[in-house]
Amino acid sequence: MKTIYYMFFATLFIISCNKEKVNKETDVVKAEKTQQLKAKVEPSKTTNDGTYLCKINGQDWSYTKGSGIVSRDKKTGKRTAIITFKKQLKKGSESIQLYYDGDSFELESAMIQLKLPKKGGGSVSGVYGFYTNSRHKYPESDLSGTLNLSDPKTVLGNASIKNFKIKYEKELLENADDAVITISDLNFSGIQYSDMDALFNK
Incomplete structure (x- = not known):
């Protein structure tokens, strides 16, 4: 025994x-x-257009406001961190939204909206979206990145996005090359965020 x-x-x-x-x-x-x-992550660089974030098809892109939110889906329990960068323009705005897995801290999806030259003059909102469950539809596209939530108030991270195709109205674009975009050199730090779990579980 x-x-x-x-x-x-x-x-x-x-x-x-x-x-x-x-x-x-x-x-x-x-x-x-x-x-x-x-x-x-290097210190943020301020430009005349805001705070430098990345290059879009080789051109500098800056944002005027950055924010983040971390939440958990009540049904699935999945935790997601959404980091949003907005650029205010004289007419309208542009934005980059990055969706990270809130547990593995890996970039999963992205949504980009840009104001692009339109045929015949003016501009059109070019919307580009790439989601985890649609990777198989766009084998030539790719994205990667990581997030750091070790600070309870601010977040830092990075992302790389390649060959994003416009979701709709690409026939309205003046420049056909704008139908596909690549985002590089995307690094950020000091972005304030709210963790919904922390807020509701106090």
């Missing part, structure tokens, strides 16, 4: 040690990602 007890406690001890080891390894990986992310 004693032998059985010894074997039982020995098994529990081994499981506990293995679990602790996995948790430590996970923490190390998260810490490494955080350090890598911090190393990539």
Whole structure:
């Protein structure tokens, strides 16, 4: 009987040690990602158009307002972080919205709206969207990025978006090249955000 007890406690001890080891390894990986992310993010550069964020098809793009919100879907339990950058124009506005998995901190989707030259004059709102469940439809497109929510008030992160195709009205564009966009050099820090879990669970 004693032998059985010894074997039982020995098994529990081994499981506990293995679990602790996995948790430590996970923490190390998260810490490494955080350090890598911090190393990539440079201080924000202010321009005449706002705060520099990225390059869109090789051209600088700046935002006038940045914000974030983290929420959890009541049905699925999925946690999502949405970071929004808005650029106010004389007429209308442009925006970049980045959707990150709130648990793995990986970029999943993006929605971009730009004011583009229209045939015959004026402008048209070019809308580009790329979602996790539509990756198979656009094999030539891709996106990647990571987010850091270690600070309870501000967020930092990065993103890379390649070959986004316009969702509709591309025939209205004056420049056919605007139907596809690539976003590079996208790094941000110090963006204030609200965590809905933290707000409602106080």
